[in-house]
Amino acid sequence: MLGIPTHLAPRVNAWSTVRAFHAAAVGSVVAAAVTLLLYRLADPDVRVAGAVLALLPMLAMIGVHVQFGTWRSAVAFLLVGGACTWWYTTVVEREVPAGWVTSYLLSLAVIPLVLVGGAGAVASRVVVWSIGGFVVGRLATAVAVLQVGGPPRPLVLAWITLGFVIALVLFTSRNTARSERVQPELLRSAREEHVSAYRAGVEAEAAAILHDTVLNHLGAVSLAPDGPMDPQLVRTIEADVAMLTGKQWLAPTSPSSEAGPDATVAAFDAMVDEHRAQGLEVTVTGDPAALSRLDATGATALLRAVGQCLANVRKHAGTDAAEVSVFDDGASCTVMVVDDGRGFDEQETGSDRMGLRGSVRERIGRVGGDVQVWSSPGSGTSVMMTVPYARVDAGDDGGSFAVTGESDRGSTR
Amino acid sequence: MSRVDAVRAAARGSRTAQQYDPLGAMGSRPLAVVLGAAGVLWALVVSVFDRDVVGSPTLSALTVLLLAASGAVVIAASSPFRAPFPRWAFVLHVALLAAASVASVAAQWGPDRNALNDFMCLLTATGVVMVAPYRPWRDLAAGGLALAVVDAAAWGTAAAVFPHQVPVSVAAFLGAAPTLVLTAASVVFAWTFGGLAERVQIRAGSYSVARAERDGIAESVQADRSVILARDVAPFFAELRTREAVTDADRARARAIADGIRRAMVADADRTWFEYAVTVGGGTAKSVDDPDGLIATLDADQRTVVRTFLRAALGAATVDPARFHATVRHSEEPGAPPDRVEVRMDLAVDDSDVGIHRTFDPYFAVLRVTFPDLDVAVRPSSLALRFSYDQH
Numbered sequence: 035m036l037g038i039p040t041h042l043a044p045r046v047n048a049w050s051t052v053r054a055f056h057a058a059a060v061g062s063v064v065a066a067a068v069t070l071l072l073y074r075l076a077d078p079d080v081r082v083a084g085a086v087l088a089l090l091p092m093l094a095m096i097g098v099h100v101q102f103g104t105w106r107s108a109v110a111f112l113l114v115g116g117a118c119t120w121w122y123t124t125v126v127e128r129e130v131p132a133g134w135v136t137s138y139l140l141s142l143a144v145i146p147l148v149l150v151g152g153a154g155a156v157a158s159r160v161v162v163w164s165i166g167g168f169v170v171g172r173l174a175t176a177v178a179v180l181q182v183g184g185p186p187r188p189l190v191l192a193w194i195t196l197g198f199v200i201a202l203v204l205f206t207s208r209n210t211a212r213s214e215r216v217q218p219e220l221l222r223s224a225r226e227e228h229v230s231a232y233r234a235g236v237e238a239e240a241a242a243i244l245h246d247t248v249l250n251h252l253g254a255v256s257l258a259p260d261g262p263m264d265p266q267l268v269r270t271i272e273a274d275v276a277m278l279t280g281k282q283w284l285a286p287t288s289p290s291s292e293a294g295p296d297a298t299v300a301a302f303d304a305m306v307d308e309h310r311a312q313g314l315e316v317t318v319t320g321d322p323a324a325l326s327r328l329d330a331t332g333a334t335a336l337l338r339a340v341g342q343c344l345a346n347v348r349k350h351a352g353t354d355a356a357e358v359s360v361f362d363d364g365a366s367c368t369v370m371v372v373d374d375g376r377g378f379d380e381q382e383t384g385s386d387r388m389g390l391r392g393s394v395r396e397r398i399g400r401v402g403g404d405v406q407v408w409s410s411p412g413s414g415t416s417v418m419m420t421v422p423y424a425r426v427d428a429g430d431d432g433g434s435f436a437v438t439g440e441s442d443r444g445s446t447r
Numbered sequence: 448m449s450r451v452d453a454v455r456a457a458a459r460g461s462r463t464a465q466q467y468d469p470l471g472a473m474g475s476r477p478l479a480v481v482l483g484a485a486g487v488l489w490a491l492v493v494s495v496f497d498r499d500v501v502g503s504p505t506l507s508a509l510t511v512l513l514l515a516a517s518g519a520v521v522i523a524a525s526s527p528f529r530a531p532f533p534r535w536a537f538v539l540h541v542a543l544l545a546a547a548s549v550a551s552v553a554a555q556w557g558p559d560r561n562a563l564n565d566f567m568c569l570l571t572a573t574g575v576v577m578v579a580p581y582r583p584w585r586d587l588a589a590g591g592l593a594l595a596v597v598d599a600a601a602w603g604t605a606a607a608v609f610p611h612q613v614p615v616s617v618a619a620f621l622g623a624a625p626t627l628v629l630t631a632a633s634v635v636f637a638w639t640f641g642g643l644a645e646r647v648q649i650r651a652g653s654y655s656v657a658r659a660e661r662d663g664i665a666e667s668v669q670a671d672r673s674v675i676l677a678r679d680v681a682p683f684f685a686e687l688r689t690r691e692a693v694t695d696a697d698r699a700r701a702r703a704i705a706d707g708i709r710r711a712m713v714a715d716a717d718r719t720w721f722e723y724a725v726t727v728g729g730g731t732a733k734s735v736d737d738p739d740g741l742i743a744t745l746d747a748d749q750r751t752v753v754r755t756f757l758r759a760a761l762g763a764a765t766v767d768p769a770r771f772h773a774t775v776r777h778s779e780e781p782g783a784p785p786d787r788v789e790v791r792m793d794l795a796v797d798d799s800d801v802g803i804h805r806t807f808d809p810y811f812a813v814l815r816v817t818f819p820d821l822d823v824a825v826r827p828s829s830l831a832l833r834f835s836y837d838q839h
Binding site for chain 2: 043046047049050051053054055056057058060061062065068069072073075076077131135138142191194198201202205215216217219220222223224226227229230231232233234236237238240241244245248249251252253255256257258259260261262263268271272275278391392
């Protein structure tokens with residue numbers, strides 16, 4: 035978590051503060067009532083029922099104002115609260131004998147008037163309402179004290195509360211200049227984080243495509259025997275170079291690019307036929323129609339990865355046969371490419387060999403899938419690739435793109 | 448309750464306003480400072496001029512000292528440089544306030560005719576408010592209740608020993624009432640803040656890359672690759688097609704081009720986001736010592752915070768990006784879990800330590816909330832940061 039957006043932070047703070055004020059107001063009324071009841075329990079001569087009753091409308095109006103939060107409800111609360119404070123003060127002045135307790139109790143009735151009025155997020159408005167509430171409370175108590183003929187009450191607690199509210203609102207509602215500078219920086223970084231992850235995914239896919247095409251052809255040329263070039267290799271090179279230097283071969287997936295389930299199965303068949311044409315005896319088992327349940331991005335990634343696995347068999351396994359099995363387990367599509375060739379130790383594969391890493395593992399990983407390889411020298415190779423139907427992007431948006439153009443033909447592991 | 452609501456409720460109970468909004472908490476810190484200072488000043492004035500009972504000046508002085516100590520604990524622990532506010536500091540703050548409250552009653556032990564001049568029942572209340580942005584609501588409730596109990600016991604005991612018009616139960620409750628009321632307010636503040644912040648907080652994971660931007664990125668990457676293709680590969684293949692036979696020179700050239708492309712691809716694949724960010728900021732990839740690429744195991748929020756600091760640091764006028772250095776290693780601390788990673792960053796800053804704080808304190812506040820063990824060493828002309836995290 036990176037904090038609260040700059041434009042919302044003052045509102046969150048102000049609203050939390052207003053709620054805290056409401057809680058303190060209710061607490062103050064309850065504290066006054068509890069004190070009076072305790073007094074009554076300890077000294078039956080102190081008759082406080084009238085004062086406790088006077089607090090009830092005030093409590094109810096706090097509830098009304100909390101519920102509606104308009105300036106009308108605030109005015110209504112001040113009017114009812116002022117009247118209740120007057121009533122409460124006349125009873126307390128008459129019944130409570132200890133002077134400091136009387137002053138304390140009167141403050142507890144005035145404090146809600148100070149705290150409840152300001153219901154907005156604007157600091158100055160809260161302060162004005164608080165001062166207004168204090169004036170109403172002060173007037174109500176002063177009138178009642180005069181009527182009863184009691185001594186003046188300083189209401190120290192009410193004064194302290196007013197000062198506290200003003201300080202609290204002014205301090206908590208301001209954002210420092212430095213905070214305002216840093217928060218947008220965090221937002222910018224959060225955005226960069228996504229762009230960076232997405233770009234890394236695109237770059238990885240571009241690298242995989244280059245590996246499966248250009249590097250493959252260069253490898254084939256470097257191993258070509260003396261004499262004219264293989265016509266099939268020439269055709270493939272021409273097609274791939276035209277594709278890579280011509281149209282948009284890297285593009286995000288769009289709904290329009292999803293050619294439909296039949297097209298996916300047809301692309302799978304075409305890819306297998308292509309490897310057959312190059313001399314690999316490929317046996318397809320299981321249910322290839324399961325591929326049609328994948329979305330366009332997942333299907334593209336899986337077909338390209340399978341193509342790279344078959345290319346690896348052709349180039350490295352020392353066998354001319356491979357089996358491709360397609361399974362549907364309900365939540366994902368699994369394809370296994372199995373050969374009984376010479377096998378290899380993945381740990382000993384050079385770090386500059388990008389075939390299995392970039393064109394199979396990372397490619398399947400980018401669409402939320404998983405790859406497992408079982409192989410050891412002399413015991414053949416099995417590669418199991420699983421891609422979920424309801425895809426969860428690995429690395430944020432990094433996997434949400436597909437590559438258009440030629441199919442894969444790889445040469446290196 | 449949905450799973451999301453359950454997670455939010457759990458987070459709300461354990462996280463503080465400071466953790467939700469470190470920069471906002473930094474802005475409200477002056478309130479804690481003012482409240483602490485005003486409390487000590489008030490205690491001092493009342494202790495000297497407004498005691499009904501002469502009592503013990505030594506205990507009065509002790510009260511003020513304990514109060515000052517609790518304020519100092521809050522002021523020190525709420526510093527963004529030390530964020531987040533630790534629980535032990537809160538416990539110490541509450542304990543010092545409780546001790547001050549007892550000392551205050553003991554200082555004027557006798558028949559007190561106006562208990563309102565005992566400032567401690569109010570200062571324990573404001574003491575809870577001072578820390579409301581820094582502790583979760585459960586801690587505030589527990590601490591506030593503990594202080595209320597101490598206040599009630601102290602005032603009740605004094606009223607019982609020296610009866611004066613006011614019943615013991617009333618005196619005890621009035622001693623606790625301000626703390627109870629402001630504790631309720633503080634708890635509601637922390638609870639409401641947590642609930643709202645859960646909904647609006649910035650999460651790196653909540654962002655997405657717009658379609659237009661995706662197209663732009665794909666075009667940009669394709670353009671980068673096309674340069675290599677157009678410069679090396681396409682001319683070679685075009686030339687090859689004109690030949691009648693493949694020669695040794697052609698084979699050697701094919702290997703050379705393939706090796707060059709493969710080297711660039713491996714380097715790209717191994718380069719971490721951190722090295723890229725340092726390079727963009729003006730530093731060099733060599734200044735990042737992360738042989739295992741461990742920095743890639745930070746989660747999105749952590750990366751965002753580190754990225755923000757890195758950009759601010761390398762972009763600061765007083766920092767020379769060329770002298771930036773970072774080391775990322777598995778933690779070798781005794782007892783550290785095996786997946787613990789330690790990061791160290793060193794910067795040369797052409798500024799005083801005060802200037803360094805002025806520039807970077809907001810970033811430290813965010814970093815500290817994200818990496819609680821962040822250690823910052825500031826010296827004139829140098830800044831060193833060290834933090835650790837568990838791999839994700």
